[in-house]
Amino acid sequence: MSWLDEINWNADGLVPAIAQDHRSGRVLMMAWMNRESLALSVQENRAIYWSRSRGKLWRKGEESGHVQKLHELRLDCDADAVVLMVEQIGAIACHTGRESCFYRILNDGVWKTVEPVLKDPHSIYQAGHSHE
């Protein structure tokens, strides 16, 4: 049996994937993977997600260069979520140009942006669309 068969894929054949910086422990983003994208992530040693909005493989960094090198893959007790310990090339995971996608903190009932844009998104994405 393949290690992929041990994963409890959801009704859409997906599993939530949490990308964490392997050094700082910072949670960079959460996206989804299907069987093919997870297999390819391990094979190519980089995060490859499944884009639900575009319905296709999303090789993180394919356009931005912000590739996530895979250092370690973890599975949880229920086998329905994975953590990817990654090295974030360019130190930017978010399409807004921030290190992490989790840049808003709840503060007195308001979501407050607490992290700087490190790079103008327009200079990250030539084509100008917001997601890779």
Add this chain to the structure above:
Amino acid sequence: MSWLDEINWNADGLVPAIAQDHRSGRVLMMAWMNRESLALSVQENRAIYWSRSRGKLWRKGEESGHVQKLHELRLDCDADAVVLMVEQIGAIACHTGRESCFYRILNDGVWKTVEPVLKDPHSIYQAGHSHE
């Protein structure tokens, strides 16, 4: 508008919630929240999830005592995932008696358990069932 209205709940009215140790940065678990459970988590300053299997609120630690005190709540760029920075009471988040639910690492095509059981699950849960 409430901060809750800014969240992109999925078709089932849920959002994935990632619990991370506020000191070590360790990802402890991933579960789901609905509007009520997230509102209550902030109100009571502790993680309260929505148990999809049981179809009811799951006050993390209600049986085990392994409460997760909420230190910070973060929202991602797409507003469809949250990170909870928590203090894990008892230093055990997983129902298997381990610190984190992500205790298996992919190693040469095999999921390998790399973390010790800190406490016998039977002594954690009086009723003997595997989940709170």
